[in-house]
Amino acid sequence: MDSIDAMPAEEFESDVVQEVELESDAMQEEELELEIESLKKRVAIVIGSTRPGRISGGIAEWVLNTVQTGSPLRYELVDLAEVNLPFLDEPAPAAQSQYEHEHTRVWSRLISSYDGFIFVFPQYNWGYPGVLKNALDFLYWEWRDKPVSFVTFGTRGGSRAAAQIQGVLQGLHMRELADHLEVRIAEDDVDEQWQLKDIQAILSPYWAQTRSIDEEMVAAVTTPGTEVIDPEL
Numbered sequence: 001m002d003s004i005d006a007m008p009a010e011e012f013e014s015d016v017v018q019e020v021e022l023e024s025d026a027m028q029e030e031e032l033e034l035e036i037e038s039l040k041k042r043v044a045i046v047i048g049s050t051r052p053g054r055i056s057g058g059i060a061e062w063v064l065n066t067v068q069t070g071s072p073l074r075y076e077l078v079d080l081a082e083v084n085l086p087f088l089d090e091p092a093p094a095a096q097s098q099y100e101h102e103h104t105r106v107w108s109r110l111i112s113s114y115d116g117f118i119f120v121f122p123q124y125n126w127g128y129p130g131v132l133k134n135a136l137d138f139l140y141w142e143w144r145d146k147p148v149s150f151v152t153f154g155t156r157g158g159s160r161a162a163a164q165i166q167g168v169l170q171g172l173h174m175r176e177l178a179d180h181l182e183v184r185i186a187e188d189d190v191d192e193q194w195q196l197k198d199i200q201a202i203l204s205p206y207w208a209q210t211r212s213i214d215e216e217m218v219a220a221v222t223t224p225g226t227e228v229i230d231p232e233l
């Protein structure tokens, strides 16, 4: 109080004005940041297995952190365990976009809101998880023509799961990026509960390739698809 009392009125006023100006600058900066954030293209990293004790979630988080570093895109996790779709229960094929169920409409709105996708999933019996195929089959136009990459994992990297999903992505007319990851998980990498012992150490060899996926995604989401859409699919 003493110091304020002692301060000449003009000096006190100019301090207050300066403070208010700084506050309003900070608010404007925050608003601008929010606006920039809302203009960013969005890419979903889809966690493609739902088994209790799954390791796909940790791998997807590592992928998210790695692609997000310095990227102009906004990457977000989409967890199929949370989406919790039933087995496909729509009477009409997805290409007709006549959805009877609210869960399909919610899924459709979510997928429509993304500009690109990275699917993260394990190899199961030389294929990829049924839960992911089911989630893909629910929709059609929402996937079509959008850029896509994926990360498989397994004891040999999951190349058979990769080959299977590539055919399906082609069927959905998605634009597959040049790079995808096939992460090899050795017996020494996991503990007795089949949890990854050191996720950073296991995934660090894939860092450069994961950064390439971001670069390819940036180029792809800013280039509209060129294909002519055939109404017969």
Ligand SMILES: Cc1cc2nc3c(=O)[nH]c(=O)nc-3n(C[C@H](O)[C@H](O)[C@H](O)COP(=O)(O)O)c2cc1C
Binding pocket: 049, 050, 051, 053, 054, 055, 056, 057, 122, 123, 124, 125, 126, 127, 153, 154, 155, 156, 157, 158, 194
């Ligand atoms: C049903 C099932 C089938 C599996 N088949 C394979 C396989 O074909 N090749 C492979 O390398 N690992 C296979 N595994 C081992 C998985 O790679 C490992 O369990 C991995 O943690 C599964 O991913 P998740 O934890 O996200 O479910 C299989 C696992 C399960 C549960």
